[in-house]
Amino acid sequence: MTKILLVEDIPDNAELVRKALSGHDYEIIHAPDAETGLSLALEYIPDLILLDLGLPDYDGQTLAGWLRAEPVLDSTRIVAFTAWPEETAKTMVESYGFDGYICKPIGRVSDFLAKIDSYLRVP
DSSP: OEEEEEEOSOHHHHHHHHHHHTTSSEEEEEESSHHHHHHHHHHHOOSEEEEOSOOSSSOHHHHHHHHHTOGGGTTOEEEEEEOSOHHHHHHHHHHHTOSEEEESSOOOHHHHHHHHHHHHHOO
């Protein structure tokens, strides 16, 4: 089963992602902050990490740096999951080693699922 780690501090956003991905072959692991996200990433070695940029303890850019420094996570895709403006998200992706971004809020579930699938298919 494909493992997706969602690092998201807003419970409603986490629940929306969980509902959008339910019924598909994904195991969803949720972390409400950066420290828990790092711990769960190292424990579960997810296939994909959806990482909010605005977290309560450390920002998503800091966590992305920690994750990229872990050799065991070399093949894990890290995608910024953010409500920040699209231009800011693009800059963050380029500057901090993200594999891409998905903007919040989730509009159409089918589009969200297609983006998730595209990040999981890319080697």
